Amino acid sequence: MMESSDVARLVDRLALIDVLSNYATGLDARDWTLWRSVFVDEVIFDLSSWSGQPPRPLDTDRVVASQARIFAELTVTQHFIANHRVEIDGDRARVLAHMRAEHWIDTPSPSGCNRYTMFGYYDDKLLRTPAGWKIVEMQLNVTQTEGDRWVLDEASRRARAKRQR
Numbered sequence: 001m002m003e004s005s006d007v008a009r010l011v012d013r014l015a016l017i018d019v020l021s022n023y024a025t026g027l028d029a030r031d032w033t034l035w036r037s038v039f040v041d042e043v044i045f046d047l048s049s050w051s052g053q054p055p056r057p058l059d060t061d062r063v064v065a066s067q068a069r070i071f072a073e074l075t076v077t078q079h080f081i082a083n084h085r086v087e088i089d090g091d092r093a094r095v096l097a098h099m100r101a102e103h104w105i106d107t108p109s110p111s112g113c114n115r116y117t118m119f120g121y122y123d124d125k126l127l128r129t130p131a132g133w134k135i136v137e138m139q140l141n142v143t144q145t146e147g148d149r150w151v152l153d154e155a156s157r158r159a160r161a162k163r164q165r
Contacts, residue, residue: 012133013086016095016126019133024079030071036064039135040127046139050118055139069163073155078102081122091128096121099140109150116151119144 019038026035039060046055071077078101085096101118108114118140125137 069159113148
């Protein structure tokens with residue numbers, strides 16, 4: 001027979017996995033309200049394994065606006081997050097999960113490729129808030145890529161050009 005603490009732990013586990021699912025779905029559906037909903041107001045974004053930039057706390061609304069501009073330049077994306085390893089410690093949690101992120105653009109790169117795929121895992125720290133579990137630190141660990149990174153660079157370049165108009 002399950003104890004009430006076991007049920008509570010399962011409910012938390014499912015809620016934490018839903019946060020990561022909403023992260024991926026928000027990006028791919030360009031549902032920026034949904035994507036914003038998975039974060040606290042200031043998040044440490046650690047993309048250093050991909051960008052080389054050190055992790056730092058950023059205003060989530062600014063990050064969402066920036067991602068919306070960049071993703072508007074991509075024709076389609078598909079983010080897969082699976083194999084969740086969940087650790088819960090009271091009102092804090094850590095979720096490690098494998099990821100695969102596909103990105104396509106309408107124009108082939110100089111090398112003739114219009115796709116860029118990242119493989120790796122997320123190592124996210126979450127906090128239980130009155131509104132549910134939220135990401136306070138998102139760490140992307142890219143272990144392999146395929147295609148041409150130019151796809152994301154070009155989407156960023158186009159977004160910056162439109163913003164400067």
